[in-house]
Amino acid sequence: MKRFWRWLAHYWRDEPFLGIIGGIESVIARLLSLAMMLVIIVATVDLIRLLISDLSAEPKGFFSQNLFAIFGAFLNVLIALEILENITAYLRKHVFQVELVIATSLVAVARKIIILDLDKTPGLSLIGLALAVLALAVSYWIIRRSNPRREG
Secondary structure (H helix, E strand, O other): OHHHHHHHHHHHOHHHHHHHHHHHHHHHHHHHHHHHHHHHHHHHHHHHHHHHHHHHOOOOOOOOOOHHHHHHHHHHHHHHHHHHHHHHHHHHHOOOOHHHHHHHHHHHHHHHHHOOOOOOOOHHHHHHHHHHHHHHHHHHHHHHHHOOOOOO
16 A cells, blocks of 8 residues: 555656646547548548539539538538648647647638528628638737748
8 A cells, every 4th residue: 555655646746747647648639630530531532422423413514512512521621631730730749839720710710601601691690700700810910920930
């Protein structure tokens, strides 16, 4: 029992305890990246299936479905890739890259705007989306300006 208390006292100190937390974070980030890769594969297969079925429908070679639905499917894959990039950047550097998170958010809001049915969307929702785009764009601009080492 004495040995257990010594072990607990050792791992309760900051350095060993933070090491345990870092290990758990690393395992969870790896599991999230595997799950996101599965999501990307499924979304890409779904997009390819959508394109093939749409292009093979009558009239041949034309999109019978709403192009906005196809664009939305493309952007779903791009958003998932950005999220995977967020996770892998965290695994590499153990910091969240805020610029990447904001860029991903901008793509997600842009996707929402692209697939939006303007006839069924209330004006207040449009104002909310506009404010979200503005806030994200300003945030992105501020972060880019505050990080001068990254050009273009």
